Amino acid sequence: MATRKIGASYILLPGHPLARGGHVLWRAGEEPVIVEGRGATREEEALEFHGGMIVAGFISDAVAGWQPGDSILERVMAAYALRQQPARDLLLLQGVDWETLAWTARGHITKLT
Numbered sequence: 001m002a003t004r005k006i007g008a009s010y011i012l013l014p015g016h017p018l019a020r021g022g023h024v025l026w027r028a029g030e031e032p033v034i035v036e037g038r039g040a041t042r043e044e045e046a047l048e049f050h051g052g053m054i055v056a057g058f059i060s061d062a063v064a065g066w067q068p069g070d071s072i073l074e075r076v077m078a079a080y081a082l083r084q085q086p087a088r089d090l091l092l093l094q095g096v097d098w099e100t101l102a103w104t105a106r107g108h109i110t111k112l113t
Contacts, residue, residue: 002027003025003027004025004026004027004046004048004113005048006023006026006047006048006050006090006113007021007037007050008050008053008092009021009098010053010054010101011024011034011054012053012054012055012072013032013034013055013056013087014056014084014086015080016034018073019034020037021036021037022034023047023049024054024090026112026113029088030088031087050092050112051094052093052096052110053072054090054091054092055090055091055092056080056086056087056089057088057089057091057113058079058087058089059076059093059109062076063107066107067103068103068105068107069102069103070103071102072096072102072103075103089111089112089113090112090113091109091110091112092109092111092112093108094108095107095108
């Protein structure tokens with residue numbers, strides 16, 4: 001299986017602080033590696049870029065209880081604290097208020113891997 005380069009506006013994976021820009025290197029069954037973009041994502045060969053926030057795939061279980069106005073950072077970090085496991089699959093959070101990083105009524109998830 002080939003390694004995929006998946007970029008997004010934000011990346012928040014277990015054991016790592018919030019990264020703005022950049023991408024992850026993902027290979028099936030392995031923990032993704034974050035490549036920080038220092039606030040900007042540059043065009044790179046074979047880079048898939050998505051507007052939104054990359055999070056661990058197991059966040060899908062937690063999203064059902066989120067309400068508009070909930071802090072994305074608090075909700076994601078709480079889910080990570082409960083599961084305490086590395087990311088194996090990735091999701092993309094979209095439809096979020098990016099100025100406040102709050103969940104909205106338009107918020108949704110997309111499976112990336």
